[in-house]
Amino acid sequence: MSQPQIEIQLIAMLVAVACAIPGTFLVLRKMAMISDAISHSILPGIVIGFFITQDLSSPLLIVLAAATGVLTVVMVEFIQKTGLVKEDTAIGLVFPALFSIGVIMIARHANDVHLDVDAVLLGELAFAPFDRFMVGGTDLGPKALWVIGSILLITLILLFSFFKELKVSTFDSQLAATLGFSPALMHYGLMTTASVTTVGAFDAVGAILVVALMIAPAATAYLLTEDLKKMLGIAVGVGLLSAIGGYWLANYLDASIAGAITSVLGLFFFAAFLFAPHRGWISVWRKRRRQRIEVSMLTFLLHLHNHKEESERHIDHLQDHINWQRVRAKSVLRLARNNNMIVIENKIISLTGKGEQFTDEAIQHITSDKTTALESMKDEFFLFRG
Numbered sequence: 001m002s003q004p005q006i007e008i009q010l011i012a013m014l015v016a017v018a019c020a021i022p023g024t025f026l027v028l029r030k031m032a033m034i035s036d037a038i039s040h041s042i043l044p045g046i047v048i049g050f051f052i053t054q055d056l057s058s059p060l061l062i063v064l065a066a067a068t069g070v071l072t073v074v075m076v077e078f079i080q081k082t083g084l085v086k087e088d089t090a091i092g093l094v095f096p097a098l099f100s101i102g103v104i105m106i107a108r109h110a111n112d113v114h115l116d117v118d119a120v121l122l123g124e125l126a127f128a129p130f131d132r133f134m135v136g137g138t139d140l141g142p143k144a145l146w147v148i149g150s151i152l153l154i155t156l157i158l159l160f161s162f163f164k165e166l167k168v169s170t171f172d173s174q175l176a177a178t179l180g181f182s183p184a185l186m187h188y189g190l191m192t193t194a195s196v197t198t199v200g201a202f203d204a205v206g207a208i209l210v211v212a213l214m215i216a217p218a219a220t221a222y223l224l225t226e227d228l229k230k231m232l233g234i235a236v237g238v239g240l241l242s243a244i245g246g247y248w249l250a251n252y253l254d255a256s257i258a259g260a261i262t263s264v265l266g267l268f269f270f271a272a273f274l275f276a277p278h279r280g281w282i283s284v285w286r287k288r289r290r291q292r293i294e295v296s297m298l299t300f301l302l303h304l305h306n307h308k309e310e311s312e313r314h315i316d317h318l319q320d321h322i323n324w325q326r327v328r329a330k331s332v333l334r335l336a337r338n339n340n341m342i343v344i345e346n347k348i349i350s351l352t353g354k355g356e357q358f359t360d361e362a363i364q365h366i367t368s369d370k371t372t373a374l375e376s377m378k379d380e381f382f383l384f385r386g
Contacts, residue, residue, distance in 0.1 A: 075090075194214070198214075
């Protein structure tokens with residue numbers, strides 16, 4: 001493996017970690033798409049910084065771009081708080097306007113500055129190793145590596161220093177204010193960090209990959225855990241694996257590195273979307289199916305409780321009296337027998353003592369409008385769930 005290949009992967013990995021940390025809090029705050037707005041709206045700040053310094057590598061560009069990112073958030077919140085439009089509409093109004101201003105400024109006053117789809121939207125990690133950081137004639141590696149590494153270090157310091165404040169203000173801003181934390185300060189501090197991270201990665205990977213690395217790992221982790229620390233760890237892990245896997249996929253296909261990394265991120269999210277233990281589509285489908293069967297069993301037990309005549313409790317007449325299909329009837333009967341709620345003698349179904357007790361308590365909860373207590377009853381009475 002050549003040195004440029006190693007450097008490209010290092011840059012991609014650092015960007016992935018740097019984006020995953022603020023991205024996790026953005027997803028939890030339901031502000032994921034603000035990263036897309038920031039990634040585009042920082043362009044005027046970059047252009048103004050370039051006009052002042054005439055140097056695309058000047059730190060002033062990062063400062064002004066971060067300020068533009070925070071301005072974007074302020075404008076979005078101002079429009080949203082008017083109550084006339086929702087947040088997504090406000091985002092759709094603000095960032096195209098700011099991005100367009102940046103493009104116009106370049107077109108009018110900086111025609112010699114390179115601005116194309118690869119540079120602005122896709123980025124090109126393959127070129128990052130060629131922009132070197134030279135000090136006194138000594139080559140210290142790619143500039144992007146130093147920029148992203150510095151931003152990541154600052155982000156980690158802020159995360160460890162203000163983790164408790166960020167956690168509380170993210171989940172309960174009123175509690176944070178009561179405890180003496182400033183939710184507004186935490187909010188704009190997070191937005192500033194996201195803006196600085198975005199502009200730091202903008203030149204190396206482009207806007208699309210920045211948005212993908214901020215949202216996809218965090219969204220994947222959100223489906224897999226409810227613990228904030230674990231969520232941060234999973235988001236960082238998914239970002240790192242996607243950066244490495246995406247690079248080698250692009251190398252194999254001879255395709256865009258940014259596009260390949262984004263595709264791998266999509267695969268990780270899709271896998272979590274399907275197979276996450278509690279929030280995955282398959283898990284949710286099985287849970288809903290189980291709940292339908294359990295509700296059907298409760299209906300069946302209530303039917304047995306209210307009808308003592310054998311004709312109503314004959315196993316062959318369930319379809320007639322309860323209007324069930326044969327498959328559904330078999331599933332309900334199997335669940336009731338597995339939980340020792342019923343006995344069947346000569347095709348006549350009767351409630352057991354446990355079934356009578358469960359039904360009596362269920363009726364009490366239903367008549368007293370405490371239906372939410374039925375779930376705890378199921379945990380108490382059921383050995384096997386539907």
